[in-house]
Amino acid sequence: MSDAKCPGQNPQYWKPEDAFEVSCPNCKEIVEFFKDEPKRRCHNCKQEVINPKVDFGCALWCPKAVDCIGQERYQQLLAAAKTQPKQDKYRTKKDLLLFEMEKYFGGDERRINHARKVLGFAEQLLEKEQAAWAMGSPTTACRPADPLVVISAAILHDIGIHKAEEKYKSSAGNYQEIEGPPIARVIMEKLQFKKEIIDEVCEIVAHHHSPGKVDTLNFKVLYDADWLVNLKDEFDTGNKEKLTKTIDRVFLTSSGKELAKRIYGRGGS
Known part of the structure; x- marks a missing residue:
């Protein structure tokens, strides 16, 4: 049990089902777990038993996680996250990246909030573009979008x-x-992403203000998701006719253009 003080990790906020029993896969002895x-190690046969319901709560993304639950517990959770079932890895990788991004930016809430807003739009566009690609839309690329690359x-x-x-004294x-x-x-x-994923993400980061490269x-x-956040700060959104032309010129995906017009303009095309 940890000495966590925040609601996400403090046992006083837990529910009865957050403590449960699991059968040891080796000797079938009951092993008690907290979420x-x-x-834990089976007290009967001494075999290490993995918690099948481990709940990371806020510890994987909160920038205060290490202070809250301690370095040892955080490293245990980090290691356990990497062994999660395949269907959970996307969520876990995202949580880990969010944690590292927020830790890097420290108290810069402006940059943290911007990244989270771009992430939200990226996930919306990703869903729409994947659906369009699956239907064979001629406006999409020859290769479908990779959620891990886009989210990262x-x-x-x-x-x-x-x-x-x-x-450079400049942003x-x-x-x-x-x-x-x-x-x-x-x-x-540090988070052990595959090299090809790292290379592509770094290439995108290296050109995210330079479309066409x-x-x-x-x-x-990613480019359109960033513009969905920045558009109101870079262009006059009051002139709807001019704004529509700007959106058609600036945005690169059909779903990005549609969403931008719905948010800032006169509706989708």
Whole structure:
């Protein structure tokens, strides 16, 4: 049991079902678990038993997780997350990246919130573009979007902004593109992403203000998601006719254009 104080990890907020029993796969002896324990050793046969219902709660993404539950417990949860069933890995990778992004940005809520907004739009566009690709839409790329690449790029696309401000006294996009990829690579290598995923995400981060240099659906989805957040700050959204032309010119995917017009303009095309 941890000494966590926040509601996500504090046992006083748990429900009765958060403590349960599991049969040891070796000797069938009963092993008691709390929901946040990745594993326990069977007291009868001494075999290590994995918790099949381990609940990471907020510990995988909260920037205060290490302070809250301690380094040892956090490392246990991190290790357990990497052994989750295949269908859970997408959620877990996203949670881990969010944790690392928020830890890197520290108290910079503006950049953290921006990344989360871009992530939200990226997930919406990803769903629409995947559906369009599956239906053979001629407007989509020859290769479907990869959720892991898109989500990772959405979370890390602006990760170089602090370094850019430190080195160049500017947050300009071209400086972010220089400083972002090395930081993104370190984070993703730490979390043991596959090299090909890391390489593609870093390529997107290196060009996320430079459309045309990377011609993949993964890039286009991230690019449009970023613009869905930034559009109101870069263009006059009051002039609907001009805005529609701007959206058609700037956005790269049909779903991005449709969503931008629905949010800022006169509705989808």
